[in-house]
Amino acid sequence: MESQSQPEFDRENLNEDVVNMRTLWVNELNAPEILPYNEEMVTEMLEQIRNQQEYVDSVYEDRAQLTEEKSFVNKLYQMEIDRLRYTVSSYLRTRLRKIEKFAVHILSDAALTQRLSLKERNFAQQFVMLFESHVNELALNKFADDYRSLTAEGMVTEPNLDSxxxxxxxxxxxxxxxxxxxxxxxxxxxxxxxxxxxxxxxxxxxxxxxxxx
CATH class of the missing domain: 3.40.5 (Ribosomal Protein L9; domain 1)
Known part of the structure; x- marks a missing residue:
């Protein structure tokens, strides 16, 4: 008999979140531009992962009730949780790579800036500031005044929306x-x-x- 204190593995809600998160992830992976950040979905997914991890951990801790069958099923649950962690991490890493590549372009457009989370926005601003300082010291201060800005025509990297x-x-x-x-x-x-x-x-x-x- 299972311990009454153990949380339940909520497969129904988890499966729905997996589908939504995977769509968000695949769209971000394949879109040439950065897409709007879905804070609600990411927060919900992270909460689901935490809840399901608590369940898996509680099963392993209850040694008295840990049968071979339950241990096998628990390992499958853990594999699913690890897969979800990878999906969320890959989604966030993909966004960071796009921010690093298109930071100047994104921050120069209010609509694009609104697509970022607060942490991403702060990261983009810090990245541009450090990058601009580095490039100025390295090369831009040797250029004519018209070409010393990172936002000068032809110097801003933009996504290819026609791909x-x-x-x-x-x-x-x-x-x-x-x-x-x-x-x-x-x-x-x-x-x-x-x-x-x-x-x-x-x-x-x-x-x-x-x-x-």
Whole structure:
């Protein structure tokens, strides 16, 4: 008989969070630009991981009730928790790499800056300040005044929004304009997969009507 003090492994809620977190992660991995930070989802996922880890730990601590079968199942739970930790960590690391690469571009646009969490914003500001100081000492102070700023034309690294991405239509996906003149459209269908320019689907990726794969 299980100890009444043990928390339960909430598989139903965890599975739902896994699907949502994986979508968030895969979108971030494949989008050329940084996407809006989903603080609610990340916080919920971390809370779920903590709760499930407490359950797994409590099972191992209850030696009297630890059967071979329960130990095996517990190891499967631990593998699932480790996989979730990796997903969250990879999501956050991917965002940090984009911030380092496009920090000046992001901070120069208020809408893009709002996509960052508070910690990410602070990181981006510190990164730009240190990078600018380093580059000034290394080279910029030797350039003409017009080229001493990191924000000078041609010096800011920007994401290529016209790069091609693999994507999948979801329920409610609308037709996508695939040419600059607006005469060529692709009707997105649920579960169908496409290769399109990111720029043409970016708004639907953010709304959840299209997922990157």
């Amino acid at each position: 091609f991405v693999f994507c999948e239509g979801k329920e409610g996906a609308e037709a996508v304009q695939v040419d600059e003149k607006g005469g060529d459209f692709v009707q997105m269908h649920p579960a169908d997969r496409y290769v399109l320019r990111y720029r043409s689907i970016k708004s639907q990726v953010e709304s959840g009507q299209i997922e990157l794969i």
